[in-house]
Structures are given as structure tokens and as C-alpha cells.
Amino acid sequence: MKNDSKKKATIYDLSVLSGSSPSTVSAVLNGTWRKRRIKESTADLIRRLAEEHQYTANRQAQGLRNARSGLVGLLLPIYDNRYFSSLAQTFEAMVREKGRCPIVASASRDPEEEREKAETLISYSIDALFICGATDPDGVHAVCEKAGVKHINIDLPGTKTSSVISDNYAGGRALTEAIIHQFPADKPPLAPEEVFLFGGRNDHNSRERIRGFRAVKREMLGGDPDACIQPTGYSPEKTRIAFEAFYEKQDKLPRALFVNSSINFEGFLRFMANHPHETFSEIVVGCYDYDPFASFLPFPVIMIRQDIEAMLSEAFRLMEEPPTAPRIHLVAPKLIAPRTALTGPLDALKDIEPTVQPGADLIAPRAEA
Amino acid sequence: MKNDSKKKATIYDLSVLSGSSPSTVSAVLNGTWRKRRIKESTADLIRRLAEEHQYTANRQAQGLRNARSGLVGLLLPIYDNRYFSSLAQTFEAMVREKGRCPIVASASRDPEEEREKAETLISYSIDALFICGATDPDGVHAVCEKAGVKHINIDLPGTKTSSVISDNYAGGRALTEAIIHQFPADKPPLAPEEVFLFGGRNDHNSRERIRGFRAVKREMLGGDPDACIQPTGYSPEKTRIAFEAFYEKQDKLPRALFVNSSINFEGFLRFMANHPHETFSEIVVGCYDYDPFASFLPFPVIMIRQDIEAMLSEAFRLMEEPPTAPRIHLVAPKLIAPRTALTGPLDALKDIEPTVQPGADLIAPRAEA
DNA sequence: CCTTTTTGCACAATCGATGGTGCAATGACT
DNA sequence: AGTCATTGCACCATCGATTGTGCAAAAAGG
Numbered sequence: 001m002k003n004d005s006k007k008k009a010t011i012y013d014l015s016v017l018s019g020s021s022p023s024t025v026s027a028v029l030n031g032t033w034r035k036r037r038i039k040e041s042t043a044d045l046i047r048r049l050a051e052e053h054q055y056t057a058n059r060q061a062q063g064l065r066n067a068r069s070g071l072v073g074l075l076l077p078i079y080d081n082r083y084f085s086s087l088a089q090t091f092e093a094m095v096r097e098k099g100r101c102p103i104v105a106s107a108s109r110d111p112e113e114e115r116e117k118a119e120t121l122i123s124y125s126i127d128a129l130f131i132c133g134a135t136d137p138d139g140v141h142a143v144c145e146k147a148g149v150k151h152i153n154i155d156l157p158g159t160k161t162s163s164v165i166s167d168n169y170a171g172g173r174a175l176t177e178a179i180i181h182q183f184p185a186d187k188p189p190l191a192p193e194e195v196f197l198f199g200g201r202n203d204h205n206s207r208e209r210i211r212g213f214r215a216v217k218r219e220m221l222g223g224d225p226d227a228c229i230q231p232t233g234y235s236p237e238k239t240r241i242a243f244e245a246f247y248e249k250q251d252k253l254p255r256a257l258f259v260n261s262s263i264n265f266e267g268f269l270r271f272m273a274n275h276p277h278e279t280f281s282e283i284v285v286g287c288y289d290y291d292p293f294a295s296f297l298p299f300p301v302i303m304i305r306q307d308i309e310a311m312l313s314e315a316f317r318l319m320e321e322p323p324t325a326p327r328i329h330l331v332a333p334k335l336i337a338p339r340t341a342l343t344g345p346l347d348a349l350k351d352i353e354p355t356v357q358p359g360a361d362l363i364a365p366r367a368e369a
Numbered sequence: 370m371k372n373d374s375k376k377k378a379t380i381y382d383l384s385v386l387s388g389s390s391p392s393t394v395s396a397v398l399n400g401t402w403r404k405r406r407i408k409e410s411t412a413d414l415i416r417r418l419a420e421e422h423q424y425t426a427n428r429q430a431q432g433l434r435n436a437r438s439g440l441v442g443l444l445l446p447i448y449d450n451r452y453f454s455s456l457a458q459t460f461e462a463m464v465r466e467k468g469r470c471p472i473v474a475s476a477s478r479d480p481e482e483e484r485e486k487a488e489t490l491i492s493y494s495i496d497a498l499f500i501c502g503a504t505d506p507d508g509v510h511a512v513c514e515k516a517g518v519k520h521i522n523i524d525l526p527g528t529k530t531s532s533v534i535s536d537n538y539a540g541g542r543a544l545t546e547a548i549i550h551q552f553p554a555d556k557p558p559l560a561p562e563e564v565f566l567f568g569g570r571n572d573h574n575s576r577e578r579i580r581g582f583r584a585v586k587r588e589m590l591g592g593d594p595d596a597c598i599q600p601t602g603y604s605p606e607k608t609r610i611a612f613e614a615f616y617e618k619q620d621k622l623p624r625a626l627f628v629n630s631s632i633n634f635e636g637f638l639r640f641m642a643n644h645p646h647e648t649f650s651e652i653v654v655g656c657y658d659y660d661p662f663a664s665f666l667p668f669p670v671i672m673i674r675q676d677i678e679a680m681l682s683e684a685f686r687l688m689e690e691p692p693t694a695p696r697i698h699l700v701a702p703k704l705i706a707p708r709t710a711l712t713g714p715l716d717a718l719k720d721i722e723p724t725v726q727p728g729a730d731l732i733a734p735r736a737e738a
Numbered sequence: 739c740c741t742t743t744t745t746g747c748a749c750a751a752t753c754g755a756t757g758g759t760g761c762a763a764t765g766a767c768t
Numbered sequence: 769a770g771t772c773a774t775t776g777c778a779c780c781a782t783c784g785a786t787t788g789t790g791c792a793a794a795a796a797g798g
Contacts, residue, residue: 008491008516010784021748026785036787037746054515059492060438061784063429064753071493078458080714085454089447092475101489103472106461108718120470122377123428124440146423147377237716262662269661269710276708292638293631293662339645341638345449347606349477379754390778395755405757406776430754433783 009053017053018046025050029057059101063125070100073121073129075140077109077234081262082291083306087132087154089345090308094316100127109234111136115143122147128319130154130312135203137163150323152315155306157204157328164315166306167330168205171288172212172258174335178302179256179286180220192223196254198242199264201233206260209288213258228254232264239267244274253283262289292341303336378422386422387415394419398426428470432494439469442490442498444509446478446603450631451660452675456501456523458714459677463685469496478603480505484512491516497688499523499681504572506532519692521684524675526573526697533684535675536699537574540657541581541627543704547671548625548655549589561592565623567611568633570602575629578657582627597623601633608636613643622652631658661710672705 011025018025020042027033028046049055063069072095076084088104095102105121107114114131118140121129129151131140137158144151145160157163176195183190197213200206210229217224230246232238239259247253259265265287272280283299290305311331318329336342380394387394389411396402397415418424432438441464445453457473464471474490476483483500487509490498498520500509506527513520514529526532545564552559566582569575579598586593599615601607608628616622628634634656641649652668659674680700687698705711 011786012784022784023749023786024747026787027747030786032787037744039746042746056488056492058433058494058784060429060432060494061753062786064427064433064755065784065786067753069429069493078715078718079448079454079461080451080458081454082449082451085448085450085457088454088457088473089449089475092448101493102474104457105471106458110718119425123425124438124470125427125429235716235718236710237712263715266661266710266715269665272665273708273710291662292635293660293666296638296641296667297662297665298667339642341605341635341642343606346447346632346635347604349447349479349604380756381754391754392756392779393777396757396777399756401757406774408776411776427754430783431756433785434754434756436783 008058009050009055010058011055014046014049014053014055017049018042020046029055067125068127069125071103071121071124071126072098072100073118073126074102074104075114075117075121075129075131075134076104076106077133077135078106079104081289083262083289083308084133086344087308087312090312091130093345094312098316107134109133109135111139115139118143122149128152130315131158132156134158137161150319152318154311154315155205158326160326162318162324162327162329164311164318164329164331165205166311166333168208168288168333169212170330171304171306171333171335172209173216174212174333175209175286175288175302175304176213176216176258177220178335179258179284180216182284182300182302183256190221190256192217192221193225193228194254195221195256195258196228196230196246197258197260198230198232198268199234199239199260200231202231206231209258209260231260232267234261234263236263236267236270239264240270240274241267243268243271247271247275253278253280255283257283257285259285259287262287262291262294265289265291265294290336290342295336295338295340300338302338303340304333305336305342306333307331377427378419378424379427380424383415383418383422383424386418387411389415398424436494437496438494440472440490440493440495441467441469442487442495443471443473444483444486444490444498444500444503445473445475446502446504447475448473450658452631452658452677453502455713456677456681459681460499462714463681467685476503478502478504480508484508487512491518497521499684500527501525503527506530519688521687523680523684524574527695529695531687531693531696531698533680533687533698533700534574535680535702537577537657537702538581539699540673540675540702540704541578542585543581543702544578544655544657544671544673545582545585545627546589547704548627548653549585551653551669551671552625559590559625561586561590562594562597563623564590564625564627565597565599565615566627566629567599567601567637568603568608568629569600571600575600578627578629600629601636603630603632605632605636605639608633609639609643610636612637612640616640616644622647622649624652626652626654628654628656631656631660631663634658634660634663659705659711664705664707664709669707671707672709673702674705674711675702676700 011022014025015022025046027036028043033043074091079085092102105117107117114134129144129149131137131153133155134140137153138160141158141160153163157165214224230242232242280299286302288304290303295301314329380391383394384391394415396405397412402412443460448454461471474486476486483503498513498518500506500522502524503509506522507529510529522532526534583593599611601611649668655671657673659672664670683698
């Protein structure tokens with residue numbers, strides 16, 4: 001650390017040190033210096049000084065002047081499941097690759113909170129916003145529109161701007177088919193009343209999945225009773241209660257389950273925890289989400305993995321193109337067989353041994369409450 | 370939308386509309402107007418106009434002027450597992466509660482990337498940085514120090530600033546004890562050679578966990594062979610390979626496994642996927658991380674859940690206090706019995722039905738490659 | 739040697755919000 | 769009526785980087 005003068009160096013500091021004007025320093029450091037006919041030697045000097053003093057531009061000042069910050073926003077319902085955390089991870093990588101900085105906010109599937117969080121992000125002059133899994137994408141659209149911020153919907157579609165989403169109908173069909181195929185034809189045949197769907201609500205994705213589910217049931221099992229659809233929202237607890245209620249009445253579970261998301265699946269886990277003596281050996285579960293651990297549960301679990309990379313790539317592509325009329329772009333999801341551990345973004349990471357810091361353990365640790 | 374003049378309103382716009390000066394508008398809208406003796410009626414007028422034009426302050430300008438942005442940074446190794454995603458979720462909630470805006474970056478456990486990401490965050494004038502699970506916390510410290518940014522270590526300790534971490538030794542002991550207790554005393558007794566630890570590397574946490582593991586083995590089983598420690602880093606793939614190698618040689622797995630993190634556990638899943646005919650019915654696994662789905666695998670899985678809320682609360686408390694000499698603050702982790710589905714931050718969310726947008730499905734979806 | 743062109747850079751305005759300072763208008767008081 | 773205090777607000781510099789413009793000095797051309 002050469003210079004530790006407590007405060008960050010600015011172009012004015014470098015201007016004094018180099019004997020040139022702030023505008024020259026700025027031009028050199030932001031690459032526009034050739035256009036401004038700055039001498040090579042002047043540029044060299046300034047770059048040397050910048051290096052030496054570890055200059056980095058103040059992005060706020062830059063953003064203020066340019067009306068763009070280099071920040072790209074991602075609005076998420078929640079972080080805490082494998083689908084969204086994986087999405088955040090991939091988003092981060094893609095944004096960084098473009099030399100920009102990701103900023104993520106979660107809005108809890110609450111339309112009002114979605115608009116507020118979008119406003120907050122916009123107040124930092126974000127250059128673009130990816131609206132993911134929003135309950136009210138059009139509400140967020142209005143906020144972005146007003147601020148002139150480019151935006152796109154992911155995962156859940158809106159009507160006011162383009163959307164990139166999974167092909168939920170196809171996915172719903174594929175998952176339902178796979179569930180039914182898990183039951184050997186020679187065993188007691190599966191009745192339509194034994195195939196249930198839990199979770200989801202009245203959003204586009206759930207509707208499409210349910211539509212696929214019902215269509216396949218009619219085609220393959222010849223029936224599709226309404227009672228088999230239990231849209232318990234996106235709450236683990238409500239899902240648990242729905243399972244408890246079913247079990248209470250029927251004294252067993254349906255043989256085949258279509259679970260709308262890993263969050264609903266967590267509700268099923270809670271049910272399992274309450275029934276330690278139930279073996280669950282006869283059931284087959286399909287889940288519209290992928291989680292590696294869920295794939296190895298003690299019964300067959302077929303999962304759908306939405307193609308996050310493809311969806312985000314497509315979204316970035318659309319963002320860079322001139323805007324068009326709102327369209328929905330479908331991306332095919334993938335069916336994941338039971339007991340499958342996919343590789344993911346984590347596999348791209350190097351596994352680096354830390355340089356051992358012998359001091360680290362010498363500090364007397366003092367436990368606190 | 371009353372005013373959709375494409376660009377966001379500024380205090381200058383409101384100044385013209387209200388007939389007062391920009392500084393008056395500013396004072397009214399940031400709450401310092403009483404100190405400036407602005408008339409109640411003037412303030413009312415300005416607030417009305419601000420509301421009407423949906424004014425929100427430009428945070429970049431504000432931050433530039435104040436040398437603070439309202440942004441609070443979180444530096445993470447990765448997003449994509451339940452521990453870190455849950456941490457991000459809780460962090461977000463806590464930062465929002467303080468009226469600030471979280472900004473998260475992940476640095477892949479790479480010391481150089483950690484410093485770079487910290488620099489990037491700092492260039493946005495973040496007010497504080499939470500350094501979580503960093504491979505080289507002291508390197509990040511240097512960067513923060515130089516910029517005068519408050520910071521604290523979480524999860525992995527550094528020597529230059531205070532740290533809030535799990536009590537890994539106690540956790541390692543508790544987990545090892547619980548694993549051993551899973552084996553009934555009347556069955557063939559567990560030998561020290563049958564209890565293995567996989568994963569982790571030469572970082573503080575792994576060392577402490579291993580220390581706890583070995584101590585308990587010596588106390589309870591009377592032995593602790595070096596061969597039982599397999600520090601395979603934080604890579605799922607390396608962990609898989611280690612399991613394959615063991616299995617190749619021994620033609621079976623150890624009866625008792627201590628897995629250092631959910632990431633390593635994913636490596637074990639990959640091994641399981643490659644051995645579909647193995648029942649895994651005899652083994653007991655302890656994992657130093659909590660994942661709800663892992664808790665219900667077809668063999669007993671005991672997990673450790675680090676107390677994220679307590680760790681972050683403590684970290685926020687320390688941040689607000691005057692700085693002290695670097696200390697390590699230990700937080701007790703919790704042991705989670707097999708087949709446990711904990712409630713989490715998601716349970717706090719309301720589950721809101723979306724307002725149905727009949728238009729949404731009327732857009733002809735056109736599939737793309 | 740004088741004019742024209744080119745080179746190399748400095749100057750100053752700007753982005754939006756903030757806060758110190760100054761000053762007119764009003765009211766209070768002798 | 770004259771002095772002084774108070775009220776209510778406007779003015780202006782500032783944060784750091786960017787960019788259009790202007791203008792000397794050096795080089796080229798006649």
C-alpha cells in the first residue's frame with residue numbers, strides 16, 4: 001500500500017500530481033483520450049499515477065453525469081430456494097461479463113413491494129431491470145416506463161413488455177407423463193383419482209402447468225377430476241396443511257403427486273416430518289423445480305429444471321435489441337430423472353487453497369451469547 | 370399515471386412548479402426543513418407536488434454530495450446453496466429494515482476476485498461491507514481500509530477486523546457426537562476407522578470442525594486415524610471423486626460420514642447417482658450445513674444449521690458500535706435431527722393472489738428455439 | 739517570414755442534491 | 769419612529785466525472 005491517505009484519489013488529485021487538467025485525466029482514464037488528442041507520454045504519466053494511487057472512478061459521479069450507472073437490476077420474489085439462487089448466480093455472472101454490476105432485490109411476491117423495490121433500484125439509476133417471477137409485472141413495468149428504464153420479464157409474463165418464460169404447458173405435460181410412466185403397467189393400474197396436483201395459484205405459470213397436467217391425465221388415464229387440483233399458493237405451510245387435510249380424510253396419500261414448486265415441496269417435507277412412521281414407499285412425486293437433494297429422496301422424484309442459462313441469455317439478447325411489441329418467448333424446460341445430481345455454476349469455480357494465515361487462530365476467541 | 374414526461378422529476382422541476390428555490394425543495398423533501406425555518410404551507414405545497422409527480426431523489430446525486438450512498442454491501446462466495454442464499458435473504462431483510470439498500474456480489478472464493486468485487490462495490494460508495502466466507506478476508510480488509518469503508522467478517526474470520534463466525538469447534542463436536550449416537554450400542558460397535566470426514570480445506574472453519582471431529586472420536590471411540598480425514602476442498606466434483614476412490618478400494622462406504630458442507634454433500638449425491646444399486650441403508654451422514662431436502666434422504670442425515678439471524682444481528686450491532694480491536698465473536702450453531710423441515714424466512718411472506726390479468730394469456734405465445 | 743493547419747490541452751458547464759451564508763420582510767419593543 | 773430580533777427563503781459552492789468549446793503553441797506550407 002503505497003498511499004494510504006485514508007480517502008480515495010480523484011481525478012483532481014491526479015490532475016495536481018500530473019500537472020494536467022482534470023479533464024485530461026478523465027479522458028485518459030476513461031479511454032476517450034485519443035479522440036481528444038492527448039499525447040501518448042501524458043497519458044502514460046497519468047496512467048502510472050493512477051496505478052500508483054490505486055485510482056478507481058467514483059461511479060456515483062460518473063453515473064450522475066452520464067445518467068447511467070453501470071448497475072443492472074434483478075428483481076426476485078425470494079432468494080432462498082435453488083431456482084432463484086441459481087438464477088441470481090447466473091445473472092451475476094452474465095452481468096459481470098458485460099462489465100457491469102448486478103444489483104439484486106427481492107420483493108416477496110408482493111405487488112406493492114415489487115413496485116417499491118423497483119423504485120429503489122431506479123433511484124440508483126440502474127441501466128436495466130430484469131423482472132423475475134413478479135406477481136404484478138405490469139405494475140413494475142409502469143414504474144420502469146416512467147423512468148425510462150429498459151426492462152424485461154422473466155419467469156412470469158406481463159402484457160406490457162416482452163417476457164422470457166419456461167414453456168410451462170409443455171413442462172407440465174412432460175412431468176405428468178413421466179409421473180404416470182413411473183407406474184408399471186402390470187401393477188394395479190393408476191386411476192385418475194390417484195394423481196394429484198398440489199401448489200401454485202392463479203398465475204400464468206400455474207395455470208399453464210395445470211392445463212398440461214389435466215390434458216395428459218385425460219389422454220393417458222381417461223379422466224381428470226377437479227378434486228385432484230389443490231392450488232395451495234406458494235406457501236410451504238399452506239401446502240403442508242393441504243396434505244394433512246388429505247391424509248386426515250383418506251388415511252393415505254395419493255399414489256402420484258405433481259408438486260408445483262420446490263417451495264410447495266418443502267410443505268410436503270413438513271408433512272413427512274409429522275408422519276415419521278409412514279414409509280412413503282409407494283408414492284411417486286413430480287416437482288416443477290429442480291433441487292439436487294430432493295432428487296434423492298426415498299421415493300422416485302422426477303423434477304423439471306427450467307433452463308436458466310437459456311432464459312437469461314435470451315433476455316439479455318432482447319435487451320440489447322431495439323424494442324419490439326411485447327412478446328412471450330418460450331424456453332423449453334428439461335425433465336430430470338430421479339436420482340440425478342446435475343452439475344451447475346459451482347463447477348465452474350476454481351477451488352483455491354487459501355494462503356494460510358498463521359495469525360488467524362491466535363486471536364483468543366471469546367464466545368458471546 | 371398523471372405525469373408521464375418520460376424523465377424523472379428533480380428538485381429543479383419541483384422548484385419551478387412550486388415557485389421556491391431548489392434548496393427549499395430539497396430541505397422539505399429530506400426532512401431538514403424545520404431547521405431551515407420553511408413555512409408549513411410551503412412544505413405542504415412542495416410535498417403535494419412531489420407526490421403528484423412521483424418524485425424520488427436521485428440517489429447518485431445524493432450519494433455524491435454526502436459521500437454515502439445508502440448502499441450496504443455483502444460479499445459472498447456463491448449464491449447457489451441454501452446457506453448462502455438464506456444468508457442473502459436475511460441480510461436483505463435486515464438492511465431494508467434500516468432503510469438502506471443491499472447490494473450483493475459473489476466472488477467465487479477467489480482472493481483476487483474478492484478484492485476486485487470489493488473495489489467495485491466501494492466505487493459505488495457503499496457505506497459498509499459485510500465480508501462473508503471470504504478466502505482472504507485480510508486482503509479485502511486492506512481494500513476497505515484504504516477507502517475508509519466500515520467492514521466486518523462473517524463466517525470466516527480475519528485478523529484485521531472483527532469477525533462473527535459459527536462456533537465451528539463446538540459444532541464439529543456436536544455433529545460428531547450425534548453421528549456416533551445414531552448407532553445403537555447393541556449392534557456391532559462403531560470402530561474409529563469407520564467414521565470419516567469428507568470435504569473442507571485448510572481454512573479456519575474446516576480446521577476447527579476437524580479438530581472437534583477428531584477430539585470426539587478419540588473420546589468416544591478411542592481412536593482417530595489420520596486416514597479418516599479427506600479434505601476435498603469446496604468442490605462437489607472433487608468430493609465425488611474422493612468417494613469413488615474410497616469405494617473402489619473398500620468396496621463399500623464408511624458407516625459414518627461427516628460431510629463438511631452442503632456443497633460437499635452434493636458431491637456425495639453424484640456418487641449416489643453413479644451407484645444406483647447401492648442401498649445406502651446402513652450409513653449415517655452428518656452434514657455441516659442445513660438443507661431441508663437433504664434432511665429427508667433415505668438414510669439418517671443429521672445437520673448443523675448455522676444461526677444466520679444471530680450472526681447477522683451481531684454483525685450489525687458491531688457495525689454500529691465504535692470500532693474495537695479485532696475480535697472473534699462466536700455464535701452457537703444448532704444441531705438438526707434427521708427428517709426436520711425448518712420454517713424459514715419464507716414463512717414470513719404473505720401469500721398474495723395476483724390480480725388476474727385477463728390479457729396476459731391472450732398474447733399469442735410464439736416459441737423460439 | 740508570414741499564414742494556415744494541426745496538435746495538445748485547459749476551461750467551464752453540467753448532472754441532482756445538500757447545506758452554509760446572507761439578506762429582505764415582518765413583527766416586537768423601547 | 770428607530771432599533772433589534774425573528775422569520776422565511778434564495779444564492780452559491782460543492783461532491784467527482786464528463787464533454788463541448790476555445791485557444792495557445794508547434795508544425796507545415798507558401
